[in-house]
Amino acid sequence: MRILVVGKGGREHALVRALAESPGNPELFCFPGSDAIFEIAKPIPADGLESLVAWMKSNAIDLCVAGEESYLVKGEGLANLCELHGIPCWGPPKQSAQLEASKEFAKQFLVRNGIPTARATATDTLAEAVAAIAGEYPTVLKFDGLAAGKGVAVCPDEASAMAFLDEVFTQRRFGSGRVLVEQCLTGPEVSVFAAIVDDQYLIFTPARDYKRALDGDLGPNTGGMGAVASRQLVSLEMLEQIEKKIVQPTVAGLGSEGLPYRGFLYFGLMLTPTGPQIIEYNCRFGDPECQAVMPLVKGDLAAFCLAGAKGDLRGDLISFDDGWSVCVILASAGYPETSRNGDVITGLENTGDFRVYHAGTRKNPQGNWETNGGRVLAVVAGAATRQDAVTQAHAATDLIDFPGLQRRRDVGILNFD
Numbered sequence: 001m002r003i004l005v006v007g008k009g010g011r012e013h014a015l016v017r018a019l020a021e022s023p024g025n026p027e028l029f030c031f032p033g034s035d036a037i038f039e040i041a042k043p044i045p046a047d048g049l050e051s052l053v054a055w056m057k058s059n060a061i062d063l064c065v066a067g068e069e070s071y072l073v074k075g076e077g078l079a080n081l082c083e084l085h086g087i088p089c090w091g092p093p094k095q096s097a098q099l100e101a102s103k104e105f106a107k108q109f110l111v112r113n114g115i116p117t118a119r120a121t122a123t124d125t126l127a128e129a130v131a132a133i134a135g136e137y138p139t140v141l142k143f144d145g146l147a148a149g150k151g152v153a154v155c156p157d158e159a160s161a162m163a164f165l166d167e168v169f170t171q172r173r174f175g176s177g178r179v180l181v182e183q184c185l186t187g188p189e190v191s192v193f194a195a196i197v198d199d200q201y202l203i204f205t206p207a208r209d210y211k212r213a214l215d216g217d218l219g220p221n222t223g224g225m226g227a228v229a230s231r232q233l234v235s236l237e238m239l240e241q242i243e244k245k246i247v248q249p250t251v252a253g254l255g256s257e258g259l260p261y262r263g264f265l266y267f268g269l270m271l272t273p274t275g276p277q278i279i280e281y282n283c284r285f286g287d288p289e290c291q292a293v294m295p296l297v298k299g300d301l302a303a304f305c306l307a308g309a310k311g312d313l314r315g316d317l318i319s320f321d322d323g324w325s326v327c328v329i330l331a332s333a334g335y336p337e338t339s340r341n342g343d344v345i346t347g348l349e350n351t352g353d354f355r356v357y358h359a360g361t362r363k364n365p366q367g368n369w370e371t372n373g374g375r376v377l378a379v380v381a382g383a384a385t386r387q388d389a390v391t392q393a394h395a396a397t398d399l400i401d402f403p404g405l406q407r408r409r410d411v412g413i414l415n416f417d
């Protein structure tokens, strides 16, 4: 089987590794990829969506796996183009990927389908946003577009809200777009992933992401500074509620609204005192949740994704480890506001059997790994108990160093003890 994975980050490194470990020994390709990914998946000569799909067609690719969301909504859409050329794609077409690309589209979908979510008002100007907030704090402000996990501000007061609105409407930090003013929900967060194949679904091991930059959930929101995954993260009762109130109506809504879907769908949830509510959909696996979840997936992921992309949900092809998986992110100096490239990474050779996924690295001319992005590496350890997985993941992370390294030391610990 010849599989091409689209993306270049830590999530894609984890996906490529999991596919490489599938029993059928698939031949792997990647676009755009990274130096670390190219150690297991071949780079391909493409410079955009059209040439990528043309290359897949002429090189007999059996399956395209969408890792990164941006390609799903670029141009005509990765999955749409794959379909046009008869290439099975694990990832949804452009019209369905609006669930992630447009927060307003997602909100309307949720409301139409009676899925629990925070009340929200879409605004076009600073004045409209201020009117929608109506002096009620805390409030949540969301830029309506792709902003690499940085377009959301939970604002405790007027000063922080005005600062975010200024960034969006005056400085246009994320380009042009609207802002959703949303009711602030409370409760623990959990990321639930389902493989969706038309009207069927399979829920993967739930995970929790550590979104803030600093220990104690302090500092700015980031793309994610770590993750913990385990079936035991939520009770059976809660999982049942999530399935009934969130997953099933979503799958039914996709069907009734004519939104085709074959791929991973990510439900960002808040377990509020009145039950689970949706914060966001992402039309892909989470990053860094993928790095924590993938080591728990047993069986034949490659065959599972291929069957799914062809319309057959084959839950019998995979199973999930019962234990715990902890992923610690190492970020570069300046992250999340900026990132510093070119800092040489040491200690990677000491991490032995631990899984180290590369998110933002490159090989320098001397053959050493160096930083090349905000999130640099993800170190993952798995064990039967959370405590053991936590201890091992942090100990393995201690072995790695580079100038300016930032990491959290409470991943897997905060919100549990």
Ligand code: AMP
Pocket (backbone or CB within 6 Å): 118, 140, 142, 149, 152, 154, 182, 183, 184, 185, 186, 189, 211, 221, 268, 279, 280
């Ligand atoms: P998002 O990019 O929509 O996942 O939001 C990023 C983070 O902002 C979430 O993981 C939450 O921690 C927080 N957040 C988003 N929406 C809300 C909300 N309505 N109430 C409280 N916190 C929220």
Ligand code: GLY
Pocket (backbone or CB within 6 Å): 149, 209, 223, 224, 282, 285, 286, 287, 288, 289
């Ligand atoms: N970890 C959050 C995300 O992937 O969006």
